[in-house]
Amino acid sequence: MAILMLDLAKYDSLGAALRDALARWPAEVCLIEADRDKERSRLAYRQFGEAAETVAAALEDSGFAVGERAAIIMTNQPKWLISAYAVFFAGGVLVPLDYKLSAAEHLQLLAHSKAQILFVEYPLWRAITLAPEFSQHKLRKVLVSEAPPNADLAGGLRWEEFRGACSPEFRPRTRKDTACIVYSSGTGGHPRGCVLTHDNYLEQCAAVTPVFPFWPGAHYLSIIPTNHAIDFMGGFLMPFTGGGTVVHLRTLRPEFIREAFTKYKITYMAVVPLILKNLQRGLREKFAALPPGKRKMLDALIGVNRALTRGKPRPGLSRMLLKEIHKAFGGGLQALLVGGAFTEPATIEFFHDIGIPIYNGYGCTEACTAITLNDLRPFRPDTVGKPVRGMEIRIAQPDADGIGEVAVRSKTVMSEYLDDPEMTAETIVNGWLMTGDLGRVDTTGHLQLFGRKKNMIVTAEGKNIYPEDVENNFEGIAVKEFCVFAENYIWPQHTMTGEKLVLVLHPEPGQSVNGALIQELSRRNSQLLNYKRVSGYIVWDQDFTRNAAMKIRRVILAGQIGKQLDRSAMVSL
Amino acid sequence: MKTIMKTIEQTTDEVLNLAAAHFKVPRAELQPGDDFYKKLGIDSLQALELLTRLENHFGVELPDYEVQGVSDFHTLATRIQTRL
Numbered sequence: 001m002a003i004l005m006l007d008l009a010k011y012d013s014l015g016a017a018l019r020d021a022l023a024r025w026p027a028e029v030c031l032i033e034a035d036r037d038k039e040r041s042r043l044a045y046r047q048f049g050e051a052a053e054t055v056a057a058a059l060e061d062s063g064f065a066v067g068e069r070a071a072i073i074m075t076n077q078p079k080w081l082i083s084a085y086a087v088f089f090a091g092g093v094l095v096p097l098d099y100k101l102s103a104a105e106h107l108q109l110l111a112h113s114k115a116q117i118l119f120v121e122y123p124l125w126r127a128i129t130l131a132p133e134f135s136q137h138k139l140r141k142v143l144v145s146e147a148p149p150n151a152d153l154a155g156g157l158r159w160e161e162f163r164g165a166c167s168p169e170f171r172p173r174t175r176k177d178t179a180c181i182v183y184s185s186g187t188g189g190h191p192r193g194c195v196l197t198h199d200n201y202l203e204q205c206a207a208v209t210p211v212f213p214f215w216p217g218a219h220y221l222s223i224i225p226t227n228h229a230i231d232f233m234g235g236f237l238m239p240f241t242g243g244g245t246v247v248h249l250r251t252l253r254p255e256f257i258r259e260a261f262t263k264y265k266i267t268y269m270a271v272v273p274l275i276l277k278n279l280q281r282g283l284r285e286k287f288a289a290l291p292p293g294k295r296k297m298l299d300a301l302i303g304v305n306r307a308l309t310r311g312k313p314r315p316g317l318s319r320m321l322l323k324e325i326h327k328a329f330g331g332g333l334q335a336l337l338v339g340g341a342f343t344e345p346a347t348i349e350f351f352h353d354i355g356i357p358i359y360n361g362y363g364c365t366e367a368c369t370a371i372t373l374n375d376l377r378p379f380r381p382d383t384v385g386k387p388v389r390g391m392e393i394r395i396a397q398p399d400a401d402g403i404g405e406v407a408v409r410s411k412t413v414m415s416e417y418l419d420d421p422e423m424t425a426e427t428i429v430n431g432w433l434m435t436g437d438l439g440r441v442d443t444t445g446h447l448q449l450f451g452r453k454k455n456m457i458v459t460a461e462g463k464n465i466y467p468e469d470v471e472n473n474f475e476g477i478a479v480k481e482f483c484v485f486a487e488n489y490i491w492p493q494h495t496m497t498g499e500k501l502v503l504v505l506h507p508e509p510g511q512s513v514n515g516a517l518i519q520e521l522s523r524r525n526s527q528l529l530n531y532k533r534v535s536g537y538i539v540w541d542q543d544f545t546r547n548a549a550m551k552i553r554r555v556i557l558a559g560q561i562g563k564q565l566d567r568s569a570m571v572s573l
Numbered sequence: 574m575k576t577i578m579k580t581i582e583q584t585t586d587e588v589l590n591l592a593a594a595h596f597k598v599p600r601a602e603l604q605p606g607d608d609f610y611k612k613l614g615i616d617s618l619q620a621l622e623l624l625t626r627l628e629n630h631f632g633v634e635l636p637d638y639e640v641q642g643v644s645d646f647h648t649l650a651t652r653i654q655t656r657l
Contacts, residue, residue, distance in 0.1 A: 123638050252618065252637055253622070278618045
């Protein structure tokens with residue numbers, strides 16, 4: 001198949017590349033919006049361009065300046081991408097925010113990013129307007145989508161009515177200009193706003209699309225939130241550069257995800273490990289329900305497929321051997337891309353055995369998405385693959401086993417953390433991005449990961465949680481002092497799954513930790529979103545080591561606790 | 574036809590019955606104030622699966638965002654109750 005993807009080397013900005021994509025495939029289907037089992041809309045590339053340009057015109061009419069910041073808080077849907085392209089068209093900087101954050105967190109990140117414009121869905125906007133911090137927002141214009149007819153928009157305008165009078169002017173940007181500010185995590189006083197340039201994105205997209213090419217008719221199922229680097233790349237930039245179709249599913253209900261595979265003949269889907277495990281569970285239940293004879297036959301066919309696909313995926317053969325399973329995945333699936341968090345090799349192996357190619361990889365927002373990718377040639381589920389094109393990897397200060405901190409140098413590395421030179425200097429050292437993850441490169445060039453050097457956890461949903469961000473929620477509890485650590489930061493171990501947070505309590509002299517205090521800890525903990533909760537607490541009877549500015553010296557404190565207590569000291573909350 | 578409105582207690586009770594049946598745990602172990610993630614040992618996608626079961630049972634439709642941040646049975650029942 002001749003694939004005529006855009007040659008991204010020719011472009012200086014995302015806006016310019018996307019504009020050419022719209023012109024190249026005017027009649028191809030660009031976006032499909034599905035909600036549960038219903039299809040809401042279909043847009044061709046030409047229609048997408050027309051819709052976005054009217055928004056860009058309205059932005060320009062409203063005095064939107066080149067380099068001005070516009071945030072988006074929306075679930076996965078066409079208006080997300082239309083708004084984003086309008087911002088790029090008008091020369092702006094996009095601030096994609098996670099719609100799953102709380103209203104207070106949204107307001108905090110809007111303030112931190114200094115966004116002047118906000119594109120937001122009505123239910124999310126309604127929650128934001130009810131937050132106590134709402135009165136302090138500095139937004140100049142808020143465009144609210146899908147608001148009911150008589151809704152109070154609290155100063156916002158309807159997205160659907162935000163239309164410019166004239167044709168907008170395309171405002172060129174250079175590769176060095178900022179394209180997006182993406183928060184890799186971190187609310188609670190320490191936001192990590194990754195400043196990513198047009199160059200970062202164009203280089204990353206050019207490196208990854210040869211592995212996952214798009215063409216008119218190729219369908220990407222978008223379910224990872226689009227603010228996430230993976231979906232922004234896989235569910236926006238990559239399909240657009242090849243004339244592909246993005247299917248937005250406005251629910252994460254597993255049954256509708258499964259249905260979408262067959263309904264839309266999905267070619268690619270990016271998932272986080274949590275979704276992959278859910279798919280695996282569903283398949284296992286189906287296998288278990290088969291009559292013994294059929295089950296035996298299935299196991300035999302899986303064995304044959306496993307043996308024949310060890311060296312490389314053979315989708316045609318797998319589809320023939322395991323027809324029924326592949327039919328359930330739509331029959332046209334080229335790859336499931338799994339990222340956002342570490343995936344257990346056994347899960348990857350399960351899918352590989354039934355001939356569903358799972359491409360796992362390793363990346364981070366700071367490097368604009370993917371750093372390594374497993375090309376399945378041969379299948380190596382024990383690794384996260386080899387560096388993608390243009391990525392240089394170095395293992396800093398390796399120990400006797402060759403394990404050290406993974407450092408990355410490439411054109412995709414962010415320029416800085418927004419307004420945080422100190423954290424930037426700690427993270428980008430002599431041009432190398434210090435990832436805080438521990439790894440080893442084997443003799444075949446595959447990267448293997450062995451836990452973290454930094455004090456943070458990543459959940460199976462792909463959420464990065466920094467303990468400092470959770471601490472705010474326990475402020476004022478009746479102890480002398482407290483802090484939160486990643487359990488593996490205190491007691492290092494070579495794993496990246498099942499990570500937990502632990503609360504360290506230092507009581508007042510003579511104070512015992514019981515009754516009312518534990519109740520209060522549980523209450524505070526339950527106020528946090530479920531994936532941010534601490535798993536338990538430990539009692540520590542010594543003063544926390546602090547620096548001259550009275551900040552906790554976490555490395556030293558974790559070392560002290562790790563030496564004197566073991567994991568069994570943790571009491572569940 | 575006269576429709577008899579369920580009380581929140583009845584709705585909560587039915588939510589607990591369905592959760593117990595769906596995740597195969599003894600009904601007596603579940604209380605309205607329980608954190609269902611913790612008590613049932615489930616993840617957010619399994620919680621959405623439960624939600625679909627509840628929607629079918631009560632004949633209501635709840636968008637995913639309505640249950641974002643909800644983690645106890647009683648609050649879940651309250652969200653359903655407002656749509657009955």
